[in-house]
């Protein structure tokens with residue numbers, strides 16, 4: 060599971076600016092869960108091979124708790140702190156210490172999370188006496204940074220990451236046989252009330268569990284082993300779900316971080332959509348995150364029993380419109396409550412996993428590439444005509460195809476899509492995102 064950093068501080072100290080720095084442009088704001096989180100933003104970042112999640116909080120003004128909006132912000136911030144492994148407390152080096160900073164410091168002490176102080180906007184500030192006053196807060200060292208200019212940010216992040224427990228070994232370290240022997244890690248993701256617990260309990264009710272009680276690993280991940288048609292699965296505890304005795308039940312607080320972590324650590328995600336609510340923004344956000352994480356995915360529209368024929372037709376159109384980037388995923392209409400349509404899900408889950416793990420030999424990939432070029436060559440862009448030479452596989456789950464050649468930065472999006480369609484068809488890549496990377500050698 061990726062560790063979580065939360066940025067906390069009063070408004071206008073530069074939290075969003077720091078957030079953008081930490082997440083980089085590519086991954087910025089992977090999930091801005093409208094309606095659910097109001098002011099919180101979630102993003103993922105990477106430094107020196109270590110990956111992490113960052114939460115940007117709107118602002119924290121315990122003092123102004125009389126106002127509803129501030130109270131809501133404070134609540135949001137507390138939740139972000141609760142979810143964080145390390146808190147970065149952002150201060151304004153130009154304005155110096157304020158009363159609000161003291162309030163926040165007290166709150167952080169009360170919550171007892173590891174904490175780093177970042178004095179932001181410190182570019183060009185030689186005078187360290189300005190920073191000295193921040194020691195008053197009693198959190199030890201103050202780290203001068205300039206989020207706007209990027210100064211000190213790497214060092215700060217390094218310190219934050221050093222405060223975390225060491226990362227667990229990655230799958231890549233395992234041999235292929237080991238990987239093949241492993242259970243398929245499955246996460247059921249969806250909005251609160253989509254029917255996740257009902258579905259999982261329906262599954263568990265039918266299953267004889269191999270061993271129900273597994274010790275929770277570090278970072279508190281709960282998984283439940285189950286077996287279906289001879290295939291072993293490991294069900295990952297997802298946001299809003301907790302095992303209570305022998306059943307799963309919805310917990311009150313829906314945790315976006317937990318959803319993100321579950322998706323990250325899964326091989327396949329079952330995205331559950333509530334038919335009675337239609338495809339909401341939140342569904343689209345979760346889908347976006349699955350895609351970004353490169354996970355295999357199966358979409359199940361639950362509560363199908365509650366719709367009439369007209370509503371069903373409407374919803375099918377809505378799915379195509381709102382989740383066009385999920386066309387590669389198998390789509391099922393189910394009723395978890397009435398236990399209808401559940402069996403075919405397993406087939407799609409297994410199929411998606413197979414596709415995600417597909418081996419694509421270099422000769423076959425290259426032949427396919429050259430045939431595609433012969434069928435339709437990439438267009439010239441200005442003076443350049445991209446020359447595609449050969450391809451090899453660069454990774455699994457998601458499958459990554461690396462194409463080598465010249466002037467490949469001029470390959471158009473539509474040509475990329477054309478190639479993707481060819482590869483998908485040839486390798487039967489149903490249910491998994493596919494990544495294509497161009498490497499120009501010149």
Ligand code: GDP
Pocket residue numbers: 068069070071072073074075076077117118179180181182204205206207208
């Ligand atoms: P937030 O409300 O804490 O998220 O703060 P923002 O990230 O929106 O930044 C508030 C203001 O401070 C903006 O005008 C930023 O451009 C500015 N700002 C952020 N970081 C720096 C910095 O490192 N140096 C300076 N001089 N200004 C900054």
Ligand code: GDP
Pocket residue numbers: 249250251252253254255256257258299308309361362363364365393394395396397
């Ligand atoms: P979770 O928050 O995603 O775990 O959702 P729950 O499993 O707690 O279900 C939320 C509500 O939807 C409960 O009242 C369920 O009885 C209901 N529900 C779940 N599945 C179905 C279904 O297939 N059809 C209908 N009509 N209701 C369902």
